[in-house]
Amino acid sequence: MSRHAVIVGAGVTGLSTAYHLARKSYGEITVIEKGRVGDGASSRAAGIITGLLWSETGVRARKISLTRFRELSDELDGYEFQDVGCLNLFDAASWPERERLLPLYDRLGVEYEIMDREEMAAAWPDLVLAGEPVGLFDPLGGYSEPDHYLPALAEGCRALGVRIREGCMITDFITDSGRMAGVVAAGERIEADAVVSTVHVWTLKVLESIGLQLPLKSFVHQRYVTAPLPSPVRIPAVNANPYGGYLRPAYGQRLLAGIENPSAPEFHVPDRSFEMSAIAPPPGLDAAARDDLLPLVPKAAGADLADRTARTTRTGWEIEKAGLLSFSRDGEPVLGPVNRFPGLYVGVAFHSGGFAYNPAAGVLLAGCVADGRPEIDIEDFSPNRFDPDETDAYNRTMITHGEYSMPGHSRRH
Numbered sequence: 001m002s003r004h005a006v007i008v009g010a011g012v013t014g015l016s017t018a019y020h021l022a023r024k025s026y027g028e029i030t031v032i033e034k035g036r037v038g039d040g041a042s043s044r045a046a047g048i049i050t051g052l053l054w055s056e057t058g059v060r061a062r063k064i065s066l067t068r069f070r071e072l073s074d075e076l077d078g079y080e081f082q083d084v085g086c087l088n089l090f091d092a093a094s095w096p097e098r099e100r101l102l103p104l105y106d107r108l109g110v111e112y113e114i115m116d117r118e119e120m121a122a123a124w125p126d127l128v129l130a131g132e133p134v135g136l137f138d139p140l141g142g143y144s145e146p147d148h149y150l151p152a153l154a155e156g157c158r159a160l161g162v163r164i165r166e167g168c169m170i171t172d173f174i175t176d177s178g179r180m181a182g183v184v185a186a187g188e189r190i191e192a193d194a195v196v197s198t199v200h201v202w203t204l205k206v207l208e209s210i211g212l213q214l215p216l217k218s219f220v221h222q223r224y225v226t227a228p229l230p231s232p233v234r235i236p237a238v239n240a241n242p243y244g245g246y247l248r249p250a251y252g253q254r255l256l257a258g259i260e261n262p263s264a265p266e267f268h269v270p271d272r273s274f275e276m277s278a279i280a281p282p283p284g285l286d287a288a289a290r291d292d293l294l295p296l297v298p299k300a301a302g303a304d305l306a307d308r309t310a311r312t313t314r315t316g317w318e319i320e321k322a323g324l325l326s327f328s329r330d331g332e333p334v335l336g337p338v339n340r341f342p343g344l345y346v347g348v349a350f351h352s353g354g355f356a357y358n359p360a361a362g363v364l365l366a367g368c369v370a371d372g373r374p375e376i377d378i379e380d381f382s383p384n385r386f387d388p389d390e391t392d393a394y395n396r397t398m399i400t401h402g403e404y405s406m407p408g409h410s411r412r413h
């Protein structure tokens with residue numbers, strides 16, 4: 001008899017899991033989405049990826065993502081990975097902590113180049129950096145346009161026989177002798193051999209009905225896009241940590257900028273039916289993105305954004321998008337089988353890098369579900385690594401984004 005996997009959530013994590021399961025000829029695969037494909041954080045992402053993370057498992061997983069993003073460019077119609085590299089910037093205070101990770105990159109065979117300001121100015125004349133930042137360039141990094149990637153991945157799933165049910169909310173799980181046996185969606189019981197929960201910031205609300213909790217915090221995050229600029233901006237994706245955000249070129253000769261907001265309070269999703277479109281960017285951050293980040297690309301700062309007709313914000317951005325990021329207590333993703341309920345798997349808490357993780361998340365979850373083992377050791381991402389009492393206490397504390405610390409590292413995407 002054919003096996004059936006139900007994947008809850010049609011963001012990039014759920015779709016990628018479905019796609020990679022289908023490539024393994026798993027059997028019947030159904031993705032269940034309460035809204036439309038991409039309704040959550042995925043359509044709001046900046047889509048930047050670097051392979052230069054801070055943990056061995058993270059680096060190994062990102063190697064899978066970087067390989068798969070390139071392959072997916074060939075496999076999916078209408079999607080192309082933007083192979084511009086990713087420049088990770090550090091100041092004198094944050095560099096030593098990152099420098100300590102270079103032996104890890106060397107051991108895992110991850111390419112990088114350390115650059116000073118002059119070298120960066122020579123490589124990218126459009127990028128003008130104040131101060132003396134250190135550049136850690138990832139030649140394999142880059143970005144994807146979520147608006148192109150999401151429909152292409154959904155179509156790729158359908159072409160492999162995956163059923164995507166939109167407008168259908170999971171309200172409960174079915175268990176049988178302690179095993180996960182399916183879901184209840186829109187009043188209908190759907191039986192399954194495996195259930196994969198990829199519901200991002202809805203995780204606590206969705207898993208509530210089976211008494212499963214994970215130590216997670218969510219914060220609002222925002223990014224902006226200019227109207228088309230008079231000439232193309234030739235820069236890599238830039239994680240501009242010392243300047244408070246990030247930048248990348250965007251489709252149609254635009255520039256995208258995302259800005260940090262350390263004072264953002266923790267956000268509690270009120271109930272299962274919450275929609276991410278309810279999140280608005282806090283006032284003033286559009287101006288901060290313009291004033292703090294656009295000067296790094298004088299070509300964009302110099303363009304008279306305010307005179308352009310197609311614009312949304314008063315500060316001249318054409319597009320603004322806000323959504324939620326989700327972090328685990330130790331800063332690592334939570335991905336893999338749940339011991340308490342054999343047959344249940346989760347993929348959540350990808351910090352600000354869930355778009356970058358998605359090809360790997362899909363490959364790894366598909367490996368867990370179809371073969372009983374993922375492609376690499378993901379013990380450090382295990383959902384079973386948290387103590388329930390500590391989880392409870394952690395989830396009761398309220399902190400700001402600035403107070404949240406991922407043990408020891410300044411990190412992004």
Ligand SMILES: Cc1cc2nc3c(=O)[nH]c(=O)nc-3n(C[C@H](O)[C@H](O)[C@H](O)COP(=O)(O)OP(=O)(O)OC[C@H]3O[C@@H](n4cnc5c(N)ncnc54)[C@H](O)[C@@H]3O)c2cc1C
Nearest residue numbers: 009011013034040041042046047048170323353354355356
């Ligand atoms: C402004 C912004 C910029 C970002 N930039 C980057 C970046 O540059 N690089 C990067 O790697 N990451 C970035 N991220 C993070 C990235 O967007 C997320 O980590 C990623 O999209 C998470 O994908 P997901 O599929 O896990 O979750 P989502 O896309 O949120 O998908 C979860 C889905 O589950 C559905 N769902 C929830 N509950 C139910 C239910 N009960 N029944 C059925 N369906 C349900 C939701 O409707 C939703 O569609 C950014 C995020 C934001 C907000």
